[in-house]
Amino acid sequence: xxxxxxxxxxxxxxxxxxxxxxxxxxxxxxxxxxxxxxxxxxxxxxxxxxxxxxxxxxxxxxxxxxxxxxxxxxxxxxxxxxxxxxxxxxxxxxxxxxxxxxxxxxxxxxxxxxxxxxxxxxxxxxxxxxxxxxxxxxxxxxxxxxxxxxxxxxxxxxxxxxxxxxxxxxxxxxxxx
Amino acid sequence: xxxxxxxxxxxxxxxxxxxxxxxxxxxxxxxxxxxxxxxxxxxxxxxxxxxxxxxxxxxxxxxxxxxxxxxxxxxxxxxxxxxxxxxxxxxxxxxxxxxxxxxxxxxxxxxxxxxxxxxxxxxxxxxxxxxxxxxxxxxxxxxxxxxxxxxxxxxxxxxxxxxxxxxxxxxxxxxxxxxxx
Numbered sequence: 397x398x399x400x401x402x403x404x405x406x407x408x409x410x411x412x413x414x415x416x417x418x419x420x421x422x423x424x425x426x427x428x429x430x431x432x433x434x435x436x437x438x439x440x441x442x443x444x445x446x447x448x449x450x451x452x453x454x455x456x457x458x459x460x461x462x463x464x465x466x467x468x469x470x471x472x473x474x475x476x477x478x479x480x481x482x483x484x485x486x487x488x489x490x491x492x493x494x495x496x497x498x499x500x501x502x503x504x505x506x507x508x509x510x511x512x513x514x515x516x517x518x519x520x521x522x523x524x525x526x527x528x529x530x531x532x533x534x535x536x537x538x539x540x541x542x543x544x545x546x547x548x549x550x551x552x553x554x555x556x557x558x559x560x561x562x563x564x565x566x567x568x569x570x571x572x573x
Numbered sequence: 574x575x576x577x578x579x580x581x582x583x584x585x586x587x588x589x590x591x592x593x594x595x596x597x598x599x600x601x602x603x604x605x606x607x608x609x610x611x612x613x614x615x616x617x618x619x620x621x622x623x624x625x626x627x628x629x630x631x632x633x634x635x636x637x638x639x640x641x642x643x644x645x646x647x648x649x650x651x652x653x654x655x656x657x658x659x660x661x662x663x664x665x666x667x668x669x670x671x672x673x674x675x676x677x678x679x680x681x682x683x684x685x686x687x688x689x690x691x692x693x694x695x696x697x698x699x700x701x702x703x704x705x706x707x708x709x710x711x712x713x714x715x716x717x718x719x720x721x722x723x724x725x726x727x728x729x730x731x732x733x734x735x736x737x738x739x740x741x742x743x744x745x746x747x748x749x750x751x752x753x754x
Binding site for chain 1: 583585586588589590592593596597599600601603604607608610611612616622624625626627629630631632633634636641644645647648678681682685686
């Protein structure tokens with residue numbers, strides 16, 4: 397069995413999980429708010445918060461990927477069972493989809509003509525003037541990658557529960573602080 | 574297959590499931606807090622202004638003109654169905670919900686780690702979550718039917734989930750006490 401994980405890794409995992417679930421739920425109700433205009437500004441705060449958290453998640457996930465690659469390089473490669481290969485694929489997919497989701501969301505926002513500010517502090521660059529076609533394209537990519545991410549998260553949680561009920565200690569390391 | 578008599582609930586299972594539901598609850602209450610911060614009484618939707626539905630925005634979001642207009646009605650429904658006390662009550666309840674959701678995650682992690690102090694904390698935490706759900710349910714019952722439809726069922730589900738956790742912790746605690754005596 398592998399040794400305990402660093403505390404920072406465990407904390408980042410759970411913070412990312414909470415943030416991603418918050419983003420899913422917020423996206424469902426905030427899109428039912430009135431379209432933005434001079435009079436209707438209901439979307440301002442939820443969208444800004446959605447972007448703030450989304451970009452933060454992207455930064456955290458990039459750090460997690462870098463740490464994972466580094467620790468993989470330092471470890472001797474061992475033969476994997478089929479379940480372990482599936483678990484590795486699930487992790488790769490999760491990281492890939494979170495990154496794709498956040499990047500496509502940022503790019504969609506960037507081409508929408510609205511500014512993207514990170515936590516009301518940093519203005520992120522816009523890649524061109526308003527471009528409806530690119531905005532719709534990245535918005536579609538954002539939507540489909542997010543649905544795929546939700547499916548992968550469901551698989552991830554299902555697998556975690558499977559290990560829990562088998563009492564095989566495989567996921568206990570994610571809970572040890 | 575028969576379970577041996579007097580089997581104690583596995584504290585690791587309890588902890589892991591508490592963390593999972595704690596994370597889901599955190600997202601739920603976090604969004605409720607945000608929603609209540611956005612839908613404020615006296616905002617423009619109450620003035621019954623016409624929806625501003627630009628064609629390019631409709632195309633971008635794949636909406637019809639009617640759907641766009643109903644989005645404003647949606648806000649009007651929420652505002653019109655809320656008694657004056659409802660928004661402050663929900664702000665408090667969702668803030669408490671966030672606090673106890675974090676508490677339940679910490680409790681769950683402590684359970685998995687097998688730490689001693691967590692039983693009293695767990696009883697308090699899940700009792701508090703049951704109380705928050707109960708208060709939210711009572712608050713929702715006392716609003717209009719258009720708002721009740723959004724709140725009653727999800728709140729009832731959370732209530733039973735937390736009641737299950739509370740019963741599990743009580744049962745676990747009793748088994749531990751019996752084993753120690």
